[in-house]
Amino acid sequence: MNLPKIITDLVNAQNSFDSIAYTNCFSETAVVFDEGKTHNGRVEIQYWIEESNEKYRSVMKPLEYTENGTSSVLSAECSGTFPGSPIVLKFHFDIVDGLIQHLKVTG
Template identity: 80%
Template sequence: MNLPEVIKDLVNAQNNFDSTAYANCFSETAIAFDEGKNHTGKTEIKSWIEESNKKYKSVMKPLEYTENGNTSVLSAECSGTFEGSPIVLQFHFEIADGKIQHLKVTG
């Protein structure tokens, strides 16, 4: 599967529970939406993913990737310490200048 570098970096950061590397995949003003909440900016995104990693210990296995201009969707099998694991989630990205501008996680 041919993933953009920033998405490869995001998956690697998630699978290594590295919240700093994860946040560094985003622009300074990025927005990440997950579980009904927006997390705005790299600092909030880092805090969100640190908390999520502690709570769920989730790892990602990319299954499919589609791209349309600056928007893309990664379907990934996510497994961890949450009820219903593993599940397939869709990660909807807007990417510009090699950084994630917007991420929306859906089930």
């Protein structure tokens, strides 16, 4: 599967539980929406991913990727220490200037 570099970097950072590398995939003003909560900017995103990594130890296996302009969707099998693991989640991205500006995670 041919993924943009920033998405590959995000998956690699997630799978190695590297919250700093993960956070660096986002712009300074990025917004993440996951599990009913919104996280604004890199500081909140780093706190969210550190907490998520500690709680769920989730790894991603990309299954499908579609792109339409700056918007894209990655379907990935996610497994970890959460109920129902593994599950397939959709990661809806807006990428601007090579960084993620918006991410919404859906089931």
